Amino acid sequence: MLHEPIKTALNAVTIEMGIGEVEIDLERPRNPSHGDVTCNIALVLSGKLGRPSRDIAVEIAASIEKDTAGIASIEVAGPGFLNFRLSAVTAASILDEIVAKNEGFGRQNIREGAHVMVEFVSANPTGPLHLGHGRQAALGDALASLLEWTGWQVHREYYYNDAGTQIDKLAQSVRVRYLALFGRQEEIPEGGYHGEYINELAESLAEEFGDQFVLDESKKAVEQIRNFSVRCLREEQDSDLDDFGVHFDEYYLESSLHDNGRVNSTLEALKQTGFVYVHEGATWLKTTAFGDQKDRVMVRKNGLPTYFLPDVAYHMHKWTRGYERVINVQGSDHHGTVDRVRSGLQALGLPKGYPEYVLHQMVRVVRDGSEVKFSKRAGTSITLRELYTEVGTDVTRYFFQMRKPDAQMVFDLDAALDYSDKNPMYKIQYAHARMHSIFAKAQVMPEEIESGSADLSLLTEDYERQLINQLRDFPSVLTRAAENCAPHIVCEYLEQTASTANTWYHAGNPSRNPSLAVLVDDSKIRSARLVLARSLQIVLQNGLAILGITAPKRMMQEPANDGT
RNA sequence: GCGCCCGUAGCUCAGUUGGAUAGAGCGCGUGCCUCCGGAGCACGAGGUCACAGGUUCGAAUCCUGUCGGGCGCACCA
Numbered sequence: 001m002l003h004e005p006i007k008t009a010l011n012a013v014t015i016e017m018g019i020g021e022v023e024i025d026l027e028r029p030r031n032p033s034h035g036d037v038t039c040n041i042a043l044v045l046s047g048k049l050g051r052p053s054r055d056i057a058v059e060i061a062a063s064i065e066k067d068t069a070g071i072a073s074i075e076v077a078g079p080g081f082l083n084f085r086l087s088a089v090t091a092a093s094i095l096d097e098i099v100a101k102n103e104g105f106g107r108q109n110i111r112e113g114a115h116v117m118v119e120f121v122s123a124n125p126t127g128p129l130h131l132g133h134g135r136q137a138a139l140g141d142a143l144a145s146l147l148e149w150t151g152w153q154v155h156r157e158y159y160y161n162d163a164g165t166q167i168d169k170l171a172q173s174v175r176v177r178y179l180a181l182f183g184r185q186e187e188i189p190e191g192g193y194h195g196e197y198i199n200e201l202a203e204s205l206a207e208e209f210g211d212q213f214v215l216d217e218s219k220k221a222v223e224q225i226r227n228f229s230v231r232c233l234r235e236e237q238d239s240d241l242d243d244f245g246v247h248f249d250e251y252y253l254e255s256s257l258h259d260n261g262r263v264n265s266t267l268e269a270l271k272q273t274g275f276v277y278v279h280e281g282a283t284w285l286k287t288t289a290f291g292d293q294k295d296r297v298m299v300r301k302n303g304l305p306t307y308f309l310p311d312v313a314y315h316m317h318k319w320t321r322g323y324e325r326v327i328n329v330q331g332s333d334h335h336g337t338v339d340r341v342r343s344g345l346q347a348l349g350l351p352k353g354y355p356e357y358v359l360h361q362m363v364r365v366v367r368d369g370s371e372v373k374f375s376k377r378a379g380t381s382i383t384l385r386e387l388y389t390e391v392g393t394d395v396t397r398y399f400f401q402m403r404k405p406d407a408q409m410v411f412d413l414d415a416a417l418d419y420s421d422k423n424p425m426y427k428i429q430y431a432h433a434r435m436h437s438i439f440a441k442a443q444v445m446p447e448e449i450e451s452g453s454a455d456l457s458l459l460t461e462d463y464e465r466q467l468i469n470q471l472r473d474f475p476s477v478l479t480r481a482a483e484n485c486a487p488h489i490v491c492e493y494l495e496q497t498a499s500t501a502n503t504w505y506h507a508g509n510p511s512r513n514p515s516l517a518v519l520v521d522d523s524k525i526r527s528a529r530l531v532l533a534r535s536l537q538i539v540l541q542n543g544l545a546i547l548g549i550t551a552p553k554r555m556m557q558e559p560a561n562d563g564t
Numbered sequence: 565g566c567g568c569c570c571g572u573a574g575c576u577c578a579g580u581u582g583g584a585u586a587g588a589g590c591g592c593g594u595g596c597c598u599c600c601g602g603a604g605c606a607c608g609a610g611g612u613c614a615c616a617g618g619u620u621c622g623a624a625u626c627c628u629g630u631c632g633g634g635c636g637c638a639c640c641a
């Protein structure tokens with residue numbers, strides 16, 4: 001990266017001063033008048049050396065090798081900040097790099113192909129996907145991309161809880177509606193499902209199987225109803241996600257853990273550890289030994305396992321499949337499971353923090369200032385599909401991603417439906433599309449713009465310098481976002497980039513300020529600015545790609561309701 | 565009661581891992597404007613960073629406590 005020469009120059013100085021190599025932190029100052037790059041090393045050293053930070057800063061500034069590092073000037077400011085201004089050539093050289101790397105600009109290899117699994121969505125197949133799943137789908141997918149961009153080999157996994165009591169409740173609910181179609185009244189069991197989709201399932205069940213389950217109350221019949229319902233709901237969830245642009249490498253079925261004996265073998269393995277005991281007819285694991293609030297039941301008095309046991313078996317299998325890093329994206333209402341799953345795994349010898357969790361808070365949808373709660377079809381909150389059908393998948397994804405996971409968020413439908421620059425997602429897309437229209441006007445293909453094709457030292461305007469600095473940040477933004485499992489950092493960055501770009505673009509409005517326009521008469525400046533325009537386009541396009549959002553070349557008249 | 569998350573502009577939210585005068589969008593106010601592509605552009609007002617202590621050169625950020633909100637505390641998932 002471009003900061004590198006400054007780092008080495010600084011290190012040379014600290015070695016010369018007899019301090020040796022020091023951890024050096026370079027940042028781009030918030031305030032542009034503070035230069036292109038800033039460093040607080042003097043403040044850090046002041047404690048160590050017992051000298052005033054300003055004195056140290058002055059000394060470093062005096063002895064630094066400016067020319068080789070491409071530094072135009074150094075200034076000591078405030079308590080001892082070192083503010084560097086880069087020479088125009090050095091600053092702009094990043095543009096050649098961007099254009100050369102193109103779709104690869106921003107990619108890093110911090111973790112040379114190490115394997116990581118991201119598990120997300122993992123909804124029970126007991127109903128349509130709703131808002132919370134949407135947030136999770138958008139978040140998990142972006143996180144997975146971020147990890148890919150920073151060098152991880154990523155596996156996207158979806159865990160279907162297709163076993164257990166919830167599914168039984170589903171089957172019973174469908175059965176009751178099904179019987180009603182044939183004039184038989186029964187009550188939906190407590191904790192059962194009531195949405196309109198249960199009726200739909202009952203109807204398709206009747207269509208496919210006729211009345212054959214009406215009198216048949218055998219175990220086998222109930223199982224058939226259950227399998228049918230689960231199959232239909234899985235298909236629906238899959239197509240909801242597919243249309244949302246989220247895809248998985250693997251769907252892992254909870255039922256498989258029971259079928260292939262992993263649940264049992266995990267139980268046996270746990271028993272070997274000495275942390276298992278029997279109390280009041282149930283089998284417990286002493287999870288308090290690993291920091292859990294209380295011990296947990298693994299096998300109930302009735303002989304059936306709780307969900308806890310298959311959970312441990314599942315995560316054990318993640319480990320044995322070779323994923324030494326696993327990130328589970330879940331709603332924060334599940335945070336109670338974190339400690340117990342980890343405890344179970346620790347009992348089996350897995351590392352303490354395994355797996356990692358990204359827990360996201362709840363979403364509220366608001367229209368006209370008041371909350372939209374209900375979906376008739378789902379019987380609960382509005383579904384993911386209802387949401388993205390109305391506002392479009394790009395906006396839906398962006399809105400879910402632009403807030404950090406652990407903050408509760410308000411999804412404002414009015415803001416989402418605003419098809420102008422006021423909507424941050426469209427603001428970014430506009431900025432991208434504008435560049436394309438400039439190329440069209442200039443009659444060049446963006447792909448034809450080559451690295452090294454222009455004299456970038458001509459980019460000396462403040463507007464240009466600002467934008468260049470902004471673009472330079474992209475790779476480090478991605479590292480930070482990936483390290484923090486925080487896609488919203490990318491959103492924040494892209495929006496800011498679009499703002500900077502808009503300021504630059506509008507400043508060069510040909511009717512007002514033709515000398516600042518990209519397509520100026522001076523052909524040398526023009527080609528330099530086209531490189532800048534191209535670089536901007538690449539950065540926006542790459543950033544949007546990570547978020548799973550399209551980068552249109554033209555904006556359409558109306559938002560695309562592409563969910564249907 | 566216990567645990568986790570969150571309290572930052574009227575509203576929705578950022579805040580680069582402890583740095584310079586706390587930022588953005590919406591809304592509001594003022595002045596431009598129909599342009600290389602849209603209700604656009606420029607500028608402005610608006611803050612006791614919930615509160616009280618502590619840590620240090622320096623705190624919205626770290627520690628302790630208090631208040632307020634969300635979620636979770638099953639032999640349900």
